[in-house]
Amino acid sequence: MNTFSKDKQTAAEVFEYAQWISFGPIIFQAARAMRNLGILDAIIKSGRKGISLEDIARETGLKEYGVRVLVEAGIGMGLVHEKEGKYTASKVSFLLQNHELTRVNMDFTHDVNYLGAYYLEDSVRNGKPEGLKVFGEWATVYEGLAHLPEKVKESWFNFDHLYSDDAFPAAYRHVFKYEPKRIMDIGCNTGKITIKFAQYHPDVKITMVDLPNQIEMAKKNIERHGLQDRVEYYPTNLLDPSNQLPKGHDTIWMSQFLDCFSDDEIVSILKRCHDALTDDGYVYIMEPFWDRQEFGASAFALQQTSLYFTAVANGNSQMYDSRVFLKLVDKAGFKVEEVVDGIGMCQTILRIQKK
Template identity: 45%
Template sequence: MYDGHFEEDNLTPDEAKSQADMLAWHPIMFQVARVLSSTGILKEVKSGRKKGITPETIADKLSIPLYGVKVLLEVSLSIGLTKLMAHNTYTISKMGYFWLLDKQIEINMNYVHHVCYKGMFHLEEAILTNKAAGLKELGPWEKIYEGLSLLDEPIKKSWFDFDHYYSDVAFKKIFPEIFKDNPKMILDVGGNTGKFSIACCEYNKDVKMTIVDLAGQWNRAKKNIDELGLSDRISGHVMDVLIDDPVYPKNADIVWMSQFLDCFSEEEIVHIISNASKSMHENSALYIMELFWDRQSHPVPAYCLHGTSIYFTAMANGNSKMYHSEDMRQCVEKAGLKVVKDVQVENGYHTLYRCELA
């Protein structure tokens, strides 16, 4: 939960100026760190262990010009990825170790570089126009969702790796809550590649799933579903949830929305929830699972979520973000529902709202 750390400003003037000075160079330093990984240079530094390794040895082993190895390693000292030892040898630092080997950091790095980096040049235009002005760097779409299945590699892989990493870890944690009333039919709104629906069918042998999504996403999900032999239990309902009068399948015991509503503006969220709720009966529940920046127990996850908000601004749609939990609650209430259960998922990052008809 939010602990008030955004209220604090404990830096001395000198510390504050130093932070601001370094911020001006962050985009360049990020690329240095990425290239140290992609070229294998940082891996070679790690292999040198405590004894260290010289730039000459690395250049020779990787067939990279010595100039390039030297300049990257020198800059890595200021970043904090390496340490310079006696006899001009480099060893890896604690930060360098995590940058090289931590899966979450690798996923974030690839996502920022492949999906977001070029488009950020257009951020100011996106802010002033409420349009995803940076998306033109990836393709000719108004919103990224239209082109997810058409993205070039490695952009597509980086996008889906990022999306799945931050949802898959939570699914098993919330299944006891989702299945406590033995639902027979679950509507998976924004089901994307079908991972949640597939996981539900693996968890419960009787449940039937319907995925609501755009045609491109459903076609990708259907392929995964068919390969697993689950086409008799998971069906698709192709639809744009933003059309004026969307028709959802009726009599859903549960309507599920996981990391989906952050893809829309507050007005669009109200539209989606109010229309999806028409598929509910009096005993149904609508579940929303989201990463709320104010619910993070540490500054780093909140920092990552704020960065993700800018992806939505410049690259995805121009009008959504990672939300404050109370903003989402207000959207639920405006849509004619009420939050009856508010659960902090065990992984510490996600929040699960159980909503019912008001």
């Protein structure tokens, strides 16, 4: 991807962009307030004829002052156009109001990251998620995930699932092309992919691996689908290098899991996968590598998501550049058999095997 190889802006655009960054947090909160308070909706519904400040205030039940400062900020952001005292919506407003991906990204930024991002500088200095303390005293967000406030948890899972769910149908085809008998789903989260694998093939056996709290949440979903006879549970913390993985699996699946770990931790986990995997088996890794995205906006979103890992999640992982990641795969004793881009919204599947 050559999108980031050089400047493409004029001098005036560079200056304007610098101001956008300077006011970025305020811009974000103003746009979010316009969405949540119904201001954007009122302007969008007015169509081409537009709507006055007085009418926006009446429709939303807000004071005209509050409407005025937000709408004027919206003009500067390019969300709102003004002509003769009437306000109309830009195309960006439609995305903020109605586009699922944009809505999920905004909620994730606000509910999960906003307060913690204040401590980003400390997190970089200390190599720890210093922003996580706004929610609780855990070493990583994964340990406290089940205990996060409900709105935070909802936005976290909405973000996590949106970026992976539409990739699953293609994933089934790739994984079952080699007729696996026993699959280990590492980082099983809520059990969604395990359920899909089990429903896709009636005979496959699956072992779910994750932290104890996550396993308990996933177990309820497995039982709800009546799949408990085909699924085993292996609660463990893979941050501890002494914790090994169960042997006897011909397939290991990891979806958006290894981006939750540092370089050295990824190598450690992959080495334990190497020990656990049958000699002719495969490991499938599905990750959204930012350098393998077709569109610059996708790469941008993934690059910024890395800062969530830095400030809130664990302090040492990221959405990886595939060139960095593939070196870790090699270091762990694997060779890459296949790389498939364009899976779902933004995913790449790596199929790797023992050297």
